Structures are given as C-alpha cells and as structure tokens.
Amino acid sequence: MTPQRVTLITLGVSDLERSRKFYAALGWEPVPGPPQVIFYRMDGMALGLFGVNALADDQGRPGAQLGTGAMTLAQNFATEAEVDAAFEAALEAGAEALKRPQKVFWGGYSGYYADPDGHVWELAMNPFWELDDAGRLTIPDPE
Structure with a gap:
C-alpha cells in the first residue's frame, strides 16, 4: 500500500532565474543547493523548480513538450x-x-x-x- 501523501512537487520552468526572482518577490527563501534546481521547504514537503527540458529528460521523456x-x-x-x-x-x-x-x-x-x-x-x-x-x-x- 502506498502512503497517502505528497512530499515534493516539482514545476518545470522555462527560465529558472526568472522563476527564482518571482518566488523571491513573494518572500520565499530557497534551500541552498545545486544551481540547476531550486527547492523551497514547505512544512513537511518541498516545492522544486527545474528547467522544463531538464525535467522532461529526468522523466525519461527527452524532447517532450510538458504543459502547465x-x-x-x-x-x-x-x-x-x-x-x-x-x-x-x-x-x-x-x-x-x-x-x-x-x-x-x-x-x-x-x-x-x-x-x-x-x-x-x-x-x-x-x-x-x-x-x-x-x-x-x-x-x-x-x-
């Protein structure tokens, strides 16, 4: 049986720096980490921002057009x-x-x-x- 929870939501973004600035303007503080992904702590879970093409690659779907x-x-x-x-x-x-x-x-x-x-x-x-x-x-x- 799989636990009923979500621990991480990752959003594919076209411009990581633009997204970093947007969420910073909301007052969100990222966790220090690798430059290709941004993580935010969210009370027992996390939100990640990841380049949309890199996310498709990571999913095993290189070149996929991910929607929003x-x-x-x-x-x-x-x-x-x-x-x-x-x-x-x-x-x-x-x-x-x-x-x-x-x-x-x-x-x-x-x-x-x-x-x-x-x-x-x-x-x-x-x-x-x-x-x-x-x-x-x-x-x-x-x-």
Whole structure:
C-alpha cells in the first residue's frame, strides 16, 4: 500500500532565474543547493523548480513538450483580507491575474493567478476548513 501523501512537487520552468526572482518577490527563501534546481521547504514537503527540458529528460521523456495549467496549487488563508494581500503580492511579483479573489459558490472566497510559466495558484479562505497556527490545513470529518 502506498502512503497517502505528497512530499515534493516539482514545476518545470522555462527560465529558472526568472522563476527564482518571482518566488523571491513573494518572500520565499530557497534551500541552498545545486544551481540547476531550486527547492523551497514547505512544512513537511518541498516545492522544486527545474528547467522544463531538464525535467522532461529526468522523466525519461527527452524532447517532450510538458504543459502547465491542468492542475492548481493552492494556499489557504484564515481571512479574506489575507487572500487579497497575497493576491496583490503575487501580481506585484509578476503573476498574471486569472480570477480576482471573490466570494465563490461553495461558501468561501478565492482567486487564481498564474506564475511566469503559467503554473496556476489558487489563494483561498475556506470557512469550513481550519488552519492551525503554522498554516497547516485540517479537513474535518463529515458529521
């Protein structure tokens, strides 16, 4: 049986330095490491940035055209104001606004942006899910 967890998400990027600058503008600090990949610690897991062609090679698919946008990475926040502030920070860092934060059908508040390579991030406040003091998400069991 495979454990139900994700320990590393790696995004293929077309310009590693541009991506480094984008995430630095969000206040993210990389872990020192090899120059061909950038890793960020994320409370028990990590996010990696890797050149898209090198990622295809590493997957055993040299020359493959890897796409973006078919999934969403998400950050949850405790308040709508925190969502708005994070969204504006992303735009100032160079993100493309896809959908400005707004009240949504499921009872929360969320918006979407794309990073410089088109990776989609959702910023949300979900009144039905709790965040602990470290920002870790708890999905309650149904009653």
